[in-house]
Amino acid sequence: MGTTTKRAATAFDSFFLPYGEEGEEHFRNHVELVVDTLADVFQEMDQPFQGKTVQDIQQELNGMLDLSEDPQSLHEVLREIKGPVLKNSLHVSHERSMAHLHCPPVLPGVLAELIISSLNQSMDSWDQSPAATYVEEAMIRYWSDLIGFSERGDGVFTSGGTQSNYMGMLLARDEFCLSKWGHIVQKDGLPGAFKKMRVLCSEEAHFSVTKSVSQLGLGEQAVVPVPVNEDHQMELDEVSRTVAQLEQEGLLPYAIVSTCGTTDYGSIDPLEGLADFCEEKGLWLHVDAAYGAGLLLSEKHIDKLAGINRADSVTLDFHKWLYQPISCGMFAVKDQKHLRLLSHHADYLNPLEDEEEGILNLVNKSVQTTRRFDALKVLLTLKVLGTRLLGSMVDQTMEVARFAAEELEHRHRFFVENPSPELSAVVFQYQSEESSDVSGLNRKIQQKLFHEGKAVIAKTSVRGETYLKFTLLNPRTTEEDVLAVIEEIEHTAKQILGGTPH
Template sequence: MVNTTEKSPVSLYDSFFLHQGEESVQHFRNQVELVINTISDAFQDSDRPFKGRTAQEIQQQLHDVLNVPEDPQSLHEVLREIEEPVIRNSLHVSNERSMAHLHCPPVLPGVLAELIIGALNQSMDSWDQSPSATYVEKEITRYWTQLVSFPEGADGVFTSGGTQSNYMGMLLARDAFCLSEWNHSVQIKGLPKHFHKLRVLCSEEAHFSVKKSVSQIGLGEQAVIPISVDEGHRMDPMEVRHVVERLEQEGLLPYVIVATCGTTDYGSIDPLDELAEFCKEKGIWLHVDAAYGAGLLLSQEHCHKLASLERADSVTLDFHKWMFQPISCGMFLVKERKHMRLFAHHADYLNPLEDEDDGILNLVNKSVQTTRRFDALKVLLTLKVMGTRLLGQMVDRTMEVAQFAASELNKRPAFYVENSSPELSTVVFQYQSEGSCPAGELNRKIQQMLFHKGETIIAKTSVRGETFLKFTILNPRTSEQDVSVVIDEIEATAKQIIGGTYH
C-alpha cells in the first residue's frame, strides 16, 4: 500500500505524472523497468501460445484482481496481482504456433512507439494539440498514397482499422453520389428522397463490416447485394455486370462496388482491373478493402498481385494485420482529396474556418473521429528502424510457409484443402474421416481441443455449412517445421477423438 497520509496534494499528484522534474523522470524509468521485467518473465517462462484455461477458470482467477481499491497500491504489487490472471492468460500472438486469426505478432519498433505515443498523448484532431504529430501523419499518409500509386491529389487519414475504413468508404461514396447525381448534401439535408434505391455490391466473401457499415449509414442491410465467387473465392466480374444491369432495369442505383484484396478466410483477391474498368464505364465508385492484402505493397515477390489497386476511388489498409503493428493501426485513402471535405464539420473551439485561411492543418477535417491516437508514429518508427526491404521479405516469408502448409496438407490423405494454392498466407482445410463422427463436428472438436491444450492455436471457419480449420500465417518466425508439427498434432487429436478417448 502506498502511504499518502504525510504527502501534500501536489507531491502526491507529482508521483503519478511524467513531467520535467528529475524525480518524476527517475520514477518513470523505474516503473517502465518493472513492466519490462514482468512482460519478459511471462514470455520467457512459456513456450506455448496459450495457457489453455477455460473461460470459467480465467474469470475465477480474475475475480479478486478486479476489485477496485479506494487507496493507491504500489505498481509492483499490482503487477504481481495481474501477472498470472491477465498477462499469462493472454494469447501470445508472437508464438510461432499461434496461427489462427489476422492477429499479427507486433515488431519491437511498433511496441516501443506505443510507449512514446502514450507518454506524449497527442490528440490528432487539431494542430494545436499535436503540432509535430499532425505533420508526421500527413507525410506518412502521403507515403502510402504514393506506394498505392495514387495521383498527387490523393489524401487519407489514420483509422482504428478495417471496419472504420470501410465505413468511411461507404459513407464517402454515398455522399459523393448524392452530390453528383442529385446535387443533394447529405451532411446538411439528411438522406435524399430516393435513398432506398441505393445499392452496394460486394463479394459474398467480403468482410462483414461492409454490410455493417451500410446498415449504419441508413441504407439498411438490404442495400448490400452479395456477388457469387469463382472456385478461387474471387468475385465474378461477369456476375457483377449482370447484377448491375438487372438493378438498373429495376430502377435501383448501384453506387459503389467493394472489391476485396485479401478475404479473411482465403486471402483471395478480387479481379481489380476488370472491376475498375467496369466501374469506369458505369461511373460507379470502386472501394477496395485491402486491410489484409496491403502487406503486398512491400513485397518483393508478390506485389504484382495488387496491380490496378491505383484505379480504386478509395482504399482500406491495415497495419495491424500483415505489417506487424500493435493494435490498432489502420488507414483510409481516397484518390481525390476533394472528397475528404465531405467529412468536415467546424467547431469554433477546435477547427474554425479561420484556421484554414491561415494554412493551419486540423486533421479532424478528414476523420469521422475527433480525438485520435498518434498511430502514425508506430508506422514511421517501424519503416525507419526496419526498412521496407526487410518488411517485404517478412511478408514473402509468411507466404512461403503458407504455400508449404497447403502442399504438406495435400500430401496427407486425411486432409482436404479448400485453397490448395493460397493467394496470400491463409490455408483453409478439413480433416476428413470415414468414421461415424461427421466431419464438421470432428473439426470443431479438433480446434477446441487444441485451443485448450494451448500448444498450438488454429482457427475454425464455415465452408458450405461445415466446420473447416484454418491457418493464418502472419509470423515470419513460423517455420515449415512448426507447421509440420501442428499438422501432426491435428492428426493425432483427430484419431484421439475418433477413438473415443476425448469427450
C-alpha cells in the same frame, strides 16, 4: 531573459510523467518493473495459450478485480495481474499462434506505443498535435504513393479496417447523392430515392461492408452480394449481370467493394477488371485491402495488387502485415476533394479561419475527433526495419502458407479448400470415414488444441461445414512449426475418434 522559478512539488507528482532527476528515476523504475514482469511472462509462456477454460479464467480474475479506495504499489499490482491477466492472454507472438489476422508486433511499434502514450497527442487539431500532424501527413503521402495515387491522393489514419470501410461507404454514398441529385446529405439528410441505392460486394466480403451501409441509413438490403468462383473471387460476368439486373429493376447501383484479401482465404478480387467496369459505369470503387495491402512492400508479389491505384478509396491495416500493435489502420482516397464531405467546423476546434490561414486540422478528414498518434508507430517501424526487410517478412509468410497447403494436400485425410493460397491463409478440413459428423470432429480438434495450448488455429464455415484454418502472419513461423501443428491435428483427431478422454 527571464528567470526560471523552481517548481514546487505536489502530492501527485509520482503519478505523472517526470519533472527533474527524481521524477526521471521514478519513471525508469516503473518502466523497468513492467519490462521485467513481461519478460518473466514471455519466458514462462512456452505455448500460444495456457489452455485455461472460460470458467477457470473468470474465477482467477474475480478476486483480482476488486478495487479499493487506497492506492497499491505498481509492484504489487503487477504481481496480482501476472497470472490472471498476463498469463491467460493469447500469446500472439508465438510461432504456433496461427488462427486470425492478428500479428505479432515488432519492437519499434511496441516502443512507439510508450512514446505515443507519453506524449498523448490528440490528432484532431494542429494546436494539440503540432509535429504529429505533419508526421501523419507524411505517412499518408508515403502510402498514397505506394498505392499509386497522384498528388491529389490523401487519407487519414483510422482504428482499422471496419472504420476505413465505413468511411469508404460514407463517401461513396454522399458523392453519389451530390453528383446525381445535387443533394448534400450532411445538411439535408438522405434523399427521397435512397431506398433504391445499391452497393455490390463479394459474397465473401468483410462483414463491415454490410454493417457500414446499414449504419449509414440505407439498410442491409442495399448491399447486393455477388457470387464468387472456385478461387473465392468475385466474377466479373456476375458483377456485370447483377448491375444490369438492378438497373432493369429501376434500382441505383452506385458503388462496388472489391476485397483484396478475404478474411478466410486471402482471395483478391479482379482489381483491373473491376476498375474498368466502374470507370465505364461511373461507379465508386472501394478496395478493402486491410489484409492484402501488405503486398505493397513485397518484392515478389506486388503485381497481385495491379489496378489498386484506380480505386476511389482504399482500406489498409497496419496491425496486420506491417506488424503494428493494435490499433493502426489507414483510409486513402484517390482525390482529396472527397474528404471535404466529412468536414464540420467548430469554433473551439477547427474554425474556418484556420483553414483560410493554411492551418491543418486533421479532424477535417476523419469521422473521429480525438485520435491517437498511431502514425509514429509506422514511421519508427519503417525507419528502424526498412522496407526491404518488412517486404521479406511478408514474402516469408506467403512461402510458409504455400508449404502448408502443399503438405496438407499430400496427406490423404485432409481436404484443402484453397490449394494455391493467394496470400497467407489456408483453409482445410480433416476428413475421416470413422466419423459420421465431420464438422463436429473438426470443431473438437480446434477446441482441444486450443485448450491444451498446443496450437491456436481457427475454424470457419465452408458450404455449411466446419473447416480449419491457418492464418500465417508471423515471419518466425517455420515449415517445421507447420509440420508440428499438422501432426498435432492428426494426433488429436485420432484421440477423439478413439474415444481418448480429454
